[in-house]
Amino acid sequence: MSENLLEIKNLTVAYETDLETIRAVNNISFSLERGSTLGIVGETGAGKTTTALSILRLLPERTAKIKSGSILFKGENLLSCPESRMLKIRGARISMIFQDPMTALNPILTIEDQIGETLRFHNAENRPNAKIAAKVEETLEMVGIPASRKKDYPHQLSGGMKQRVVIAIALACEPELLIADEPTTALDVTIQAQVLAMIEELKTRLDTSMIMITHDLGVVAQTCDDVCVMYAGEVIEIGSAEDIFTAPAHHPYTVGLFGSLPNLKAETARLNPIAGLMPDPTDLPKGCKFSPRCPRRMDVCEEKEPAAFVNGTHSIYCHLF
Amino acid sequence: MSDTLVETKDLKKYFKVPAGFLHAVDGVDVKIDAGRTLGVVGESGCGKSTLGRTILRLTEPTGGAVFFEGANILEYDKKKMSVERCKMQIIFQDPYSSLNPRMSVQELIAEPLIVNKVYDKKTKVYNEVSKLMDIVGLAERLAGAYPHELDGGRRQRIGVARALALKPKFIVCDEPVSALDVSIQAQILNLLMDLQAEMGLTYMFITHDLSVVKHISNEIAVMYLGKCVERASSQELFTAPAHPYTQALLSAIPVPDIAMRKKKAEVLGGEVASPVNPPPGCRFAVRCPRVRSECIASDAPLKEISPGHFTNCILAKY
Numbered sequence A: 001m002s003e004n005l006l007e008i009k010n011l012t013v014a015y016e017t018d019l020e021t022i023r024a025v026n027n028i029s030f031s032l033e034r035g036s037t038l039g040i041v042g043e044t045g046a047g048k049t050t051t052a053l054s055i056l057r058l059l060p061e062r063t064a065k066i067k068s069g070s071i072l073f074k075g076e077n078l079l080s081c082p083e084s085r086m087l088k089i090r091g092a093r094i095s096m097i098f099q100d101p102m103t104a105l106n107p108i109l110t111i112e113d114q115i116g117e118t119l120r121f122h123n124a125e126n127r128p129n130a131k132i133a134a135k136v137e138e139t140l141e142m143v144g145i146p147a148s149r150k151k152d153y154p155h156q157l158s159g160g161m162k163q164r165v166v167i168a169i170a171l172a173c174e175p176e177l178l179i180a181d182e183p184t185t186a187l188d189v190t191i192q193a194q195v196l197a198m199i200e201e202l203k204t205r206l207d208t209s210m211i212m213i214t215h216d217l218g219v220v221a222q223t224c225d226d227v228c229v230m231y232a233g234e235v236i237e238i239g240s241a242e243d244i245f246t247a248p249a250h251h252p253y254t255v256g257l258f259g260s261l262p263n264l265k266a267e268t269a270r271l272n273p274i275a276g277l278m279p280d281p282t283d284l285p286k287g288c289k290f291s292p293r294c295p296r297r298m299d300v301c302e303e304k305e306p307a308a309f310v311n312g313t314h315s316i317y318c319h320l321f
Numbered sequence B: 001m002s003d004t005l006v007e008t009k010d011l012k013k014y015f016k017v018p019a020g021f022l023h024a025v026d027g028v029d030v031k032i033d034a035g036r037t038l039g040v041v042g043e044s045g046c047g048k049s050t051l052g053r054t055i056l057r058l059t060e061p062t063g064g065a066v067f068f069e070g071a072n073i074l075e076y077d078k079k080k081m082s083v084e085r086c087k088m089q090i091i092f093q094d095p096y097s098s099l100n101p102r103m104s105v106q107e108l109i110a111e112p113l114i115v116n117k118v119y120d121k122k123t124k125v126y127n128e129v130s131k132l133m134d135i136v137g138l139a140e141r142l143a144g145a146y147p148h149e150l151d152g153g154r155r156q157r158i159g160v161a162r163a164l165a166l167k168p169k170f171i172v173c174d175e176p177v178s179a180l181d182v183s184i185q186a187q188i189l190n191l192l193m194d195l196q197a198e199m200g201l202t203y204m205f206i207t208h209d210l211s212v213v214k215h216i217s218n219e220i221a222v223m224y225l226g227k228c229v230e231r232a233s234s235q236e237l238f239t240a241p242a243h244p245y246t247q248a249l250l251s252a253i254p255v256p257d258i259a260m261r262k263k264k265a266e267v268l269g270g271e272v273a274s275p276v277n278p279p280p281g282c283r284f285a286v287r288c289p290r291v292r293s294e295c296i297a298s299d300a301p302l303k304e305i306s307p308g309h310f311t312n313c314i315l316a317k318y
């Protein structure tokens, strides 16, 4: 068995304002093995980004409150380490590709300066400037951008190239864990394929583990070893990619997600969307959070939170099982 | 055979930009039969929205012709066009920015009816509005709500109701589901298909999502840098794509099936070239794995390689 690089236990996060409490992440647990990729899927507002920001301790300080739980990174609880320690980890050992690639870059700095900045900040080996300049070029070439373009500003690059620069910055320090929050959503399919192939290759080369956040089940099927399905701030199903894509039993929400997708292979006259909407995170239903929309709801579902039904690597949180 | 409702001939739209002319739509021939759906796919910036907008004359074309019910609408004057435009509507991608935030749901749906003076009495307008809300599945109680109070799916339903208000024959759907979650997306796609079946609507459905386009279209046009590079029935395009770009596009779709994982997609190199003053020849040549010298010699027209299947790749054989 390989060891766990990251272990999240019972994490609960809320955004609190004077007016309301948004229960964004509710008691979630999962772990990530070294070298593997975990996909987090779920609709908008499911709590995916909040989970990622908790790992990096980048939640908005004023409103976001971590209510409970622990996040162990190689055995060290990130939630209790001082900010000075986090500064050493963030960007160097754990880095993140943010959801909005187009705003992640500074428009008034050349791409050379932006990559160099990260390297200089985490300059543990006290590399001289010349070494850093060489590393910038190497990193750019690694993501398929000719080093001759290092003096370019972000606006001179296409969307796909900008996203590759963002990835270059995230990988510059060769992190042990890469968190990619919808890294290809804004890209065209042929460019998305390029970027995904590149991430895959770099991951193997640098032996990086990854959390891939997306709502595209196609991307998950093609890139992830394990998959975690989130709904209303909870993990409702988790397992290996085989469990999620080929096992016969699933959470009704997962069934609904797959039923909503137009199928490229089969001819389907009508799609089967999930009726209704995600519940209001300030006023979550009792019992199973999916119960108001669930076609297979039973009385117990509205009363009691479902416990995990575990079958090997596959867990489903539903009273049906 | 059904009748052709919309047809473009050599339709062109060039934008004047500092560096020259940007060929957004560069000689496109498409044809849509009444009651059918033409899907238009292609990557960002290839000219899909511009094609839709020029067909409706929301932007004036640079050249070519647009036939609607057999007549070239580019010859119509302003007045005739504004009458004709009631029969042709558009639904936009972004339900957030295409709706006036200060108008309620009811006012938004009433607007096209009032602007076009369809009814003489207010009560008739509001009767029609509640009918439309019912058709698109918006609950009566939302009549007084404002767009920001609604989710993306409901906002898009307002867009659909506005487009339907003037009882059009033809609707350009410009990425109507791209900004929505999959389950909401499925609800809107079902709605559009139901409306088509009930009212005999004709759609031009613009999207970059190939599984959506396959699901909703009878025929598909693939665009690349302002050109239509391939056109075929939905079935034919997915089983026998002829243009190397279409082939690359189809193999780049991440399929939600782990059995396909081992089969590594052939990744296309390079980036989409600039549409400003493009050189002659196939627009895809710089990225094409099968390029030859003939490809860059001159522009090739669309040719029919099997009944109803057109492509402009010179390598495609009958």
Ligand SMILES: Nc1ncnc2c1ncn2[C@@H]1O[C@H](COP(=O)(O)OP(=O)(O)OP(=O)(O)O)[C@@H](O)[C@H]1O
Binding pocket: A015, A022, A023, A024, A042, A043, A044, A045, A046, A047, A048, A049, A050, A051, A060, A063, A099, A215, A281
């Ligand atoms: N800074 C914040 N202040 C208050 N509420 C927030 C904040 N950030 C997120 N939320 C709320 O927390 C919930 C979870 O949001 P989160 O961004 O984690 O979802 P997500 O799964 O990443 O969604 P998406 O797919 O849209 O990116 C949502 O209801 C969201 O509105």
Ligand SMILES: Nc1ncnc2c1ncn2[C@@H]1O[C@H](COP(=O)(O)OP(=O)(O)OP(=O)(O)O)[C@@H](O)[C@H]1O
Binding pocket: B015, B016, B017, B022, B023, B024, B042, B043, B044, B045, B046, B047, B048, B049, B050, B051, B208, B275
């Ligand atoms: N008003 C304008 N002035 C100048 N150039 C324009 C204008 N409108 C569109 N373009 C250019 O025309 C080309 C085609 O744009 P269009 O919006 O039609 O593409 P699209 O296929 O709809 O792309 P997307 O998928 O991103 O919506 C692009 O290069 C775009 O930058």
Ligand code: SF4
Binding pocket: A251, A252, A253, A288, A289, A290, A291, A292, A294, A295, A296, A297, A298, A301, A306, A317, A318, A319, A320
């Ligand atoms: S616990 Fe009940 S309501 Fe929730 S998903 Fe399972 S069957 Fe549906």
Ligand SMILES: [Mg+2]
Binding pocket: A048, A049, A050, A099, A181
């Ligand atoms: Mg997010």
Ligand SMILES: [Mg+2]
Binding pocket: B048, B049, B050, B174
């Ligand atoms: Mg567009």
